[in-house]
Amino acid sequence: MIPKDQFDQDYQYILKKIKEKTQNLQSDNTIALYITPKQTDSLAPSDVIQVKIIEELNKQNIIKIVNRITYKNDNTGTFQKYEFKILPKYYEEYNKLGSVQKQDSEPKAIDSNLQLTLKPKCLEMIAKEIGHLDSEINLQKFLIGCGVDKELIEDRPNKWRMVYDVMLRLSTSDNKPKDALTLFQIICQAVHPFLDKRDEARAEKLLRRFNSILKFDSASIYFDEQEKVYKIKFEVDMLPNAEQEKVNEETSKHYESLSKKDLLFLCRPENKEKISLLRKMYILLMDVVSIFCENPSEPTTELNSAYQYLDGQVWGIINSLKLKCSSIDNFSRYPSPFVNLFSAEKFFQEQGKELCWQKIRPGMHAMYGEIENLHQVVNGSDILSEPDEQEKLNEIELTLSECKEELEEHKKQDALPKPILPIPLEVTINTPQTSKITNVVMPKVKLSAVTIKYDDNAAILHFGDQKCQLPPFKNEHYLCRTLFEHNKDEAIDWEIVYEKITGYYEKYYGKPSNIRNNWRIVYDTMQALNQRIKDTVNTDDDFLSWQEKTIKRNY
Numbered sequence: 001m002i003p004k005d006q007f008d009q010d011y012q013y014i015l016k017k018i019k020e021k022t023q024n025l026q027s028d029n030t031i032a033l034y035i036t037p038k039q040t041d042s043l044a045p046s047d048v049i050q051v052k053i054i055e056e057l058n059k060q061n062i063i064k065i066v067n068r069i070t071y072k073n074d075n076t077g078t079f080q081k082y083e084f085k086i087l088p089k090y091y092e093e094y095n096k097l098g099s100v101q102k103q104d105s106e107p108k109a110i111d112s113n114l115q116l117t118l119k120p121k122c123l124e125m126i127a128k129e130i131g132h133l134d135s136e137i138n139l140q141k142f143l144i145g146c147g148v149d150k151e152l153i154e155d156r157p158n159k160w161r162m163v164y165d166v167m168l169r170l171s172t173s174d175n176k177p178k179d180a181l182t183l184f185q186i187i188c189q190a191v192h193p194f195l196d197k198r199d200e201a202r203a204e205k206l207l208r209r210f211n212s213i214l215k216f217d218s219a220s221i222y223f224d225e226q227e228k229v230y231k232i233k234f235e236v237d238m239l240p241n242a243e244q245e246k247v248n249e250e251t252s253k254h255y256e257s258l259s260k261k262d263l264l265f266l267c268r269p270e271n272k273e274k275i276s277l278l279r280k281m282y283i284l285l286m287d288v289v290s291i292f293c294e295n296p297s298e299p300t301t302e303l304n305s306a307y308q309y310l311d312g313q314v315w316g317i318i319n320s321l322k323l324k325c326s327s328i329d330n331f332s333r334y335p336s337p338f339v340n341l342f343s344a345e346k347f348f349q350e351q352g353k354e355l356c357w358q359k360i361r362p363g364m365h366a367m368y369g370e371i372e373n374l375h376q377v378v379n380g381s382d383i384l385s386e387p388d389e390q391e392k393l394n395e396i397e398l399t400l401s402e403c404k405e406e407l408e409e410h411k412k413q414d415a416l417p418k419p420i421l422p423i424p425l426e427v428t429i430n431t432p433q434t435s436k437i438t439n440v441v442m443p444k445v446k447l448s449a450v451t452i453k454y455d456d457n458a459a460i461l462h463f464g465d466q467k468c469q470l471p472p473f474k475n476e477h478y479l480c481r482t483l484f485e486h487n488k489d490e491a492i493d494w495e496i497v498y499e500k501i502t503g504y505y506e507k508y509y510g511k512p513s514n515i516r517n518n519w520r521i522v523y524d525t526m527q528a529l530n531q532r533i534k535d536t537v538n539t540d541d542d543f544l545s546w547q548e549k550t551i552k553r554n555y
Contacts, residue, residue: 009045010045010049010050010053011053013044013045014045014050014053014054014057015090015093015094016094017033018031018033018063018086018090018094019094021033022086030066030067030083030084030085031083031084031085031086032081032082032083033054033081033082033083033084034079034080034081034082035047035050035051035054035079035080035081035082036079037078037079047079047080051080054082054084057090058084060089061087061089062087062089062090062093063084063085063086063087063090064084064085064087065082065083065084066083066084066085067081067082067083068080068081068082068083069081069083118171118183118214118217118219119216119217120168120171122213122214122216122217123164123167123168123171124164125213126167126187126190126210126213126214127160127161127163127164127167128160128164129190129206129209129210129213130160130163130186130190131158131159131160131161131162131163132159132160133190135159136159136162139159139162139163140153140162142186142189142190143163143166143186145189146182146185146186146189147181147182147185148166148170148182148186151351151352152165152166152169152170153166154351155515155517163186165335166186167183167186170182170183170186171183184231184232187210187221187232188221188229188230188231188232189230190206190210191203191206191207191210191221191230192230207221214232217234218234219232219233219234220232220233263377263378265321265322266321266374266377266378267378267379271321271378272378272379272380272381273381273384273385273386274317274320274321275317275321275371275374275375275378275380276375276380276381276382276383276384277313277317277384277386277389278314278317278318278321278371278375279371279372279375279380280384280393281310281313281314281317281393282310282314282367282368282371283368284306284310284393284396284397284400285307285310285311285314285364286364286365286368287400288303288306288307288310288396288400289307289337289338289357289360289364290357290361291303291400291403291404291407292307292341292344293355293356293357293360294357294407295407296341296344296345296355297345299341299342299344300403300473301473301478301501301502301503302399302403302503303341303399303403304340304341304342304502304503305502305503306396306399306400307338307340307341308340308502308503309392309396310396311336315336323374334363334364334366334367334370337360337363337364339513339515339517339518340502340518342475342501342502342521343517343518343520343521346517346520347517444538444539444540445463445464445466445537445538445539446539446541447463447537447539447541447543447554447555448541448555450463450464450466451463451464452555454480454484456480456481456484459471459472459473459477459480461480461533463533463537463539466536466537467536468532468533468536468537469536470529470532475501475521475525475528476525476528476529476532478497478500478501479497479500479501479522479525479526479529479551480529481500482496482497482500483497483544483551483552483553484553486553488552488553488554488555489552489553489554490552490553491547491550491551491552492550492551492552493549493550494518494519494522494523494549494550494551495511495512497522497525497551498512498518498519498521498522499512501521501522501525502521519549522551523546526544526546526551529543529544530542530543530544541554541555542554543555
């Protein structure tokens with residue numbers, strides 16, 4: 001997806017280029033245009049964009065292509081030659097260039113006096129439409145082209161969620177005038193026919209869908225003929241005061257009736273039970289995050305398993321009760337703090353954020369406030385009727401209790417006074433000149449020449465007579481356990497190792513997302529184990545190797 005401003009510049013560039021070529025018409029009144037990967041003109045669009053525009057001009061009967069020739073050159077790469085004739089409609093398009101107004105640096109999606117009044121549900125529905133338009137990478141480029149700071153764009157399991165998170169942040173920003181313009185720029189640019197292909201029918205269809213969503217917030221998109229841009233207008237702002245009050249009253253009644261309808265649904269016995277379970281699970285989830293933030297560099301597998309189970313269950317209940325689109329409370333503004341505990345610290349570092357409970361606590365407490373209010377509205381119970389669920393929560397509470405005891409023990413040890421060590425004395429011994437100091441260099445070990453065994457109970461790798469001790473029940477231990485369940489030289493997919501390391505099992509949670517933060521956990525663990533073996537055994541051989549996101553034992 002290409003923002004309209006950039007596409008307009010590229011489109012005008014090609015029209016002007018054709019105009020220059022008309023001075024050198026060939027004998028059969030055709031024009032020849034060469035398109036190469038390497039551009040000498042800094043203003044020239046890429047060869048892919050130029051081909052795209054020329055094909056569209058042909059499709060719109062602005063030119064008529066009579067010949068396409070592809071050449072290959074060792075120095076410039078593959079380039080193309082287009083031979084075409086100019087049709088009368090071309091001159092109409094070219095003459096429009098004189099009336100094109102210069103675009104301002106600020107987005108022109110809305111009027112300067114417009115106030116931001118779109119609700120989260122409206123933004124969610126529009127984000128789902130935008131998510132279907134292009135690939136994730138192109139959507140990210142599109143958002144940046146509309147003026148979105150790339151730091152606001154985060155990886156999400158699906159494309160529409162990525163777009164929705166950006167739009168929601170813009171709608172709740174403290175810098176409302178500027179971010180409101182950016183938000184409406186995204187919505188308006190998405191319906192422009194120049195976005196990815198000159199398909200006016202597609203754009204018109206999408207425009208109707210957007211307007212059917214926006215009408216619930218008394219808004220609509222229209223095309224400004226003078227400025228040649230799409231804008232958003234709010235019908236309520238254009239009504240006289242008396243009529244505006246009437247519209248507000250009708251809108252209020254609509255949401256009141258919607259709340260009653262939602263309330264009847266949530267007060268069903270089975271849904272009240274879900275809300276009671278949601279409340280208990282979120283309390284435990286906050287405890288898990290709080291404990292993790294005490295030492296984010298070394299999360300345990302048990303703590304990570306508890307986090308992913310609770311987080312998955314919480315959002316599963318929220319989705320089943322349709323609380324994201326409920327008129328009673330808004331749950332969409334409080335996303336999960338992490339994907340999993342093992343990748344959390346690195347993700348926060350890459351974002352330049354501090355991973356601490358003080359920063360995460362306000363959002364989670366606000367989310368719990370929404371849940372607590374809902375629990376009171378439906379008169380939920382403090383006792384769960386499902387014994388299996390209660391047993392699972394009891395297990396997690398036991399795990400958290402053990403983690404808290406370990407943290408307290410560490411704090412006590414850190415508080416103890418450190419022993420004062422004696423200051424070492426430096427002694428210099430003069431040796432006779434005839435004495436010689438001989439450095440003994442140990443020969444490097446070849447892993448192929450020694451017998452390799454693995455003791456899973458003791459978390460030890462044996463290389464002949466040498467032992468390589470692994471940190472028990474840590475990442476390298478779980479990696480070795482997985483590797484020795486398979487044969488030597490057998491390629492093992494990263495997801496299999498990831499399940500053992502993180503406890504994120506497919507049968508419980510589905511396949512883990514194929515994102516860098518996930519598979520990198522496996523890759524970094526492999527690198528750490530290779531280095532540990534090299535240092536312990538005195539070898540230069542890599543015990544493990546990585547290829548196409550698979551891992552295997554070389555020996």
